[in-house]
Amino acid sequence: xxxxxxxxxxxxxxxxxxxKNRTYCCGAGGGCFWKEEVGGTRINEHxxxxxxxxxxxxxxxxxxxxxxxxxxAVKARSLEGTMRVRDLTELVAAAIDPEPITNEAKTPMSDKxxx
Numbered sequence: 001x002x003x004x005x006x007x008x009x010x011x012x013x014x015x016x017x018x019x020k021n022r023t024y025c026c027g028a029g030g031g032c033f034w035k036e037e038v039g040g041t042r043i044n045e046h047x048x049x050x051x052x053x054x055x056x057x058x059x060x061x062x063x064x065x066x067x068x069x070x071x072x073a074v075k076a077r078s079l080e081g082t083m084r085v086r087d088l089t090e091l092v093a094a095a096i097d098p099e100p101i102t103n104e105a106k107t108p109m110s111d112k113x114x115x
Contacts, residue, residue, distance in 0.1 A: 061086070
């Protein structure tokens with residue numbers, strides 16, 4: 001994921017201390033996506049605490065459940081105005097075409113036959 005992020009212009013990539021071979025799960029991979037935790041700090045909020053140490057504005061994820069878990073933690077800590085969770089594909093798409101993506105069908109560039 002770092003290689004793609006580093007290829008995006010005007011992007012400064014900073015890994016959290018707990019990354020790569022020392023990574024820490026957001027909880028979705030451990031099944032916490034489907035259950036309520038009781039007592040203590042929720043695992044997704046603990047992971048977000050680790051990520052906020054980087055002082056980054058955006059957290060890039062490559063797994064849809066991580067996005068949900070970390071977005072929930074951002075909301076629980078009322079950080080919506082200062083931190084965003086974005087999927088890697090969103091970041092790459094925005095770098096390729098910075099115009100907002102809509103659900104409207106676009107007119108083909110040409111009426112030539114394409115395969």
